[in-house]
Amino acid sequence: MVIFPSAGAGDGYSHPPPLSRLLSPQSGSGQVPPGQVLHLQMSPLLHPLVGQHILSVRQFSKEQISHLFNVAHTLRLMVQKERSLEILKGKAMASMFYEVSTRTSSSFAAAMQRLGGSVVHFSESTSSSQKGESLADSVQTMSCYADVLVLRHPSPGAVERASRHCRKPVINVGDGVGEHPTQALLDVFTIREELGTVNGMTITMVGDLKHGRTVHSLAKLLTQYRITLRYVAPKNLHMPAEIISYVASKGIKQLLELQDWKTDSRVEVGGISSGCSRRGRSLHSAVGHCVTFIITSHLENQKKRST
Secondary structure (H helix, E strand, O other): OEEOOOOOOOOOOOOOOOHHHHOOEOOOOOOOOOOOOOOEOOOHHHHHHOOOOEOOHHHOOHHHHHHHHHHHHHHHHHHHHHOOOOOOOOOEEEEEEOOOOOHHHHHHHHHHHHOOOEEEEEEHHHOHHHHOOOHHHHHHHHOOOOOEEEEEEOOOOHHHHHHOOOOOOEEEEEEOOOOOHHHHHHHHHHHHHHHOOOOOOEEEEEEOOOOOHHHHHHHHHHHHOOOEEEEEEOHHHOOOHHHHHHHHHOOOEEEEEEOOOOOOOOOOEEEEEOOOOHHHHHHHHHHOOOOOOOOOHHHHHHHHHHO
């Protein structure tokens, strides 16, 4: 995600209250003696999410999103100050990636460990998958060893289907060209942290929008805000019709452009979706090339001046 600062970045944003108020700790003062674990009661706003799978951005209300972002902001400050916490002490997360991953797998593992939990790693290449074990069976097995499962799979809908066989919460971190809800949440959180607000922004998505599960989730999530979406992509790689229809049904203005990102367009935030992903290779083979988009310093300055 590439951020272009807006002139009115700070409008309407204030830092969240202390974690003691956000998460309603059992200790009324919020003070925990050294060496003891902080036991937290979940805010009523998040009760509907307790023990539930995280499969799509559509399951979050605007109030839940705002509250999650406030908690994330406060936890980040606490980790930066204390380096590690013990909120998740005794809890284990199963990391199950059927597709290669660097940033998503590492960020989940780091977050779990910094909050005091542990990680159980699953590798398809060294698991019983090589002997024919199904995804459902693997998920059922890993649920015996962990409190939550983080799952990525190359087939759209595979994570949702696997979740039906799991007794523990499953977090979808990518299912083919389907969704990537946690990345979309992080993108919107980053916009809010960097610019102070999401409302009123023009957000441009550039590149392979047909196969980019992240932009699919992001477009849906952004319908919770008062924004304008601009899509810049080659004709054969444009945003799927079902995503455009869903966004339109929420009353969000959408602008479609082919290939060229006009320098006179008003844009506060721009994000690039890779044009050479494995999910899009068959289509790229058909057109004979991978699409490349480059944001130069000249273009970035043009965008800054247009805000």
